[in-house]
Amino acid sequence: MNPAVEVLSSEVLSDNWYVLRKVTYRIRRSDGAWETQAREAYDRGNGATILLYDLARRTVLLTRQFRLPTYVNGNPTGMLIEACAGLLEEESPEVRIRLELREETGYEIPQIRKVFEAYMSPGAVTEILHFFVAEYSPRNRVADGGGIDEEDIEVLELPFEQALTMIGTGEIKDAKTIMLLQYAALNLFR
Secondary structure, rough: OOOOEEEEEEEEEEEOEEEEEEEEEEOOOOOEEEEEEEEEEEOOOOOOEEEEEEEEOOOEOOOOEEEEEHOOOOOOOEEEEEEEEEEOOOHHHHHHHHHHHHHHEOOOOOOOEEEEEOOOOOOOOEEEEEEEEEEOHHHEEOOOOOOOOOOOEEEEEHHHHHHHHHHHHOOOOHHHHHHHHHHHHHOOOO
16 A cells, blocks of 8 residues: 555445545655545446447447436436446346346447556545447347346437537537547547
């Protein structure tokens, strides 16, 4: 661990949906002085996300669903267009994203490729997200999709160029989806 950081205490503030902790720590500043700070960190676990793309038809597969945090922060409908994603829930990223694909989109893909991982909101959330891409075709659809339990997910097949344009128009505001579409623009749809 980092010798310039000493955790003094960790207090659970909430353990309702996920875990919110208040951590008090000392950190050595660049001038050598020690400073005590306290921050809250939200631990919702790590996750995985995937962009399905069809080069021949120049399409991508995305989802649309209600996201309460966006609704309470100004999204009038609360609906968000996203790449398929989910929490790992004690599974490996590869296993979990395959399960999420089938649950959310109804697709089973034989070959997926991890392209990078990223902290999504490192100032407040502990999550590392594993990013994947995979080529799909209509023959990979094996079920309806739509999610499980209380999920109500709409599957969207969009022309790739339209999806890119939707970033600029504000129709796509989800960070993981923007990152994957930009990756596709730079590396797949050239």
